[in-house]
Amino acid sequence: MSLTIYGAAASRAFRVYWAAEELGLPYEHVAWKFGGPEIKSAEYRAINPNATIPAIVDDGFPLFESLAITLYLARKAGKLWPADLRGEALTYQWTLWGATEVEGPLGQWAYHTMLLPEADRKPPIAEEAARKLPVKLDVLEGALAGRQWLAADAFTIADLNLAAVLFRAPAFGLARWPRVADWHSRCYARPAAQRAVALRNAKP
Ligand SMILES: N[C@@H](CCC(=O)N[C@@H](CS)C(=O)NCC(=O)O)C(=O)O
Numbered sequence: 001m002s003l004t005i006y007g008a009a010a011s012r013a014f015r016v017y018w019a020a021e022e023l024g025l026p027y028e029h030v031a032w033k034f035g036g037p038e039i040k041s042a043e044y045r046a047i048n049p050n051a052t053i054p055a056i057v058d059d060g061f062p063l064f065e066s067l068a069i070t071l072y073l074a075r076k077a078g079k080l081w082p083a084d085l086r087g088e089a090l091t092y093q094w095t096l097w098g099a100t101e102v103e104g105p106l107g108q109w110a111y112h113t114m115l116l117p118e119a120d121r122k123p124p125i126a127e128e129a130a131r132k133l134p135v136k137l138d139v140l141e142g143a144l145a146g147r148q149w150l151a152a153d154a155f156t157i158a159d160l161n162l163a164a165v166l167f168r169a170p171a172f173g174l175a176r177w178p179r180v181a182d183w184h185s186r187c188y189a190r191p192a193a194q195r196a197v198a199l200r201n202a203k204p
Helices: 013-023 066-077 085-115 123-143 157-165 178-188 191-202
Strands: 003-006 028-030 055-058 061-064
Touching: 003 013, 013 066, 013 157, 013 191, 055 066, 061 066, 066 085, 066 157, 085 123, 085 157, 123 178, 157 178, 178 191
Parallel strands: 003 028
Antiparallel strands: 003 055, 055 061
């Protein structure tokens, strides 16, 4: 079996490295950066025609979309996957909710408060995102009442996907959402998460 993961870990590729680490899958790490010439090349577009990272090639099978990749890897490995249909449904629910409801505002907030060079930051965009995020965090806080994990009695790929989308949530501040803060800490305390964070911080 051969698995190649394309994308520097300091990008959405982080999610895929975290999943591979959790699942114990050996992989080749191709640390191409966004903004770099490699991801615009014809060779890479044959793998991911969007010319974005991440993408994988798994035994000759190319796949893009970070959260689809983590779902595929977990399902294939038969690990971190809920045992029943409802758990599976919750996995899709939280993964899609993360991608469609949370990723946009959290990214906008992070870009326009800390990631972009100061001259390029637009405070109104950050303020609008900061208005949207609490509503979403209230939803997650409610969902975590009386349960430790999102889709089963144990950590699953649903937790990984949403926690990965919420990577920068502690910088936004989670004091008003104690259950979210606790869940986020428990996700990132996992040894595989720590290895993926170390890869991300290594900035190859
Ligand atoms: N929805 C896609 C988004 C992929 C994406 O936009 N990746 C960024 C890096 S995090 C990228 O490659 N940007 C380069 C570009 O848009 O040119 C996913 O989750 O995989």
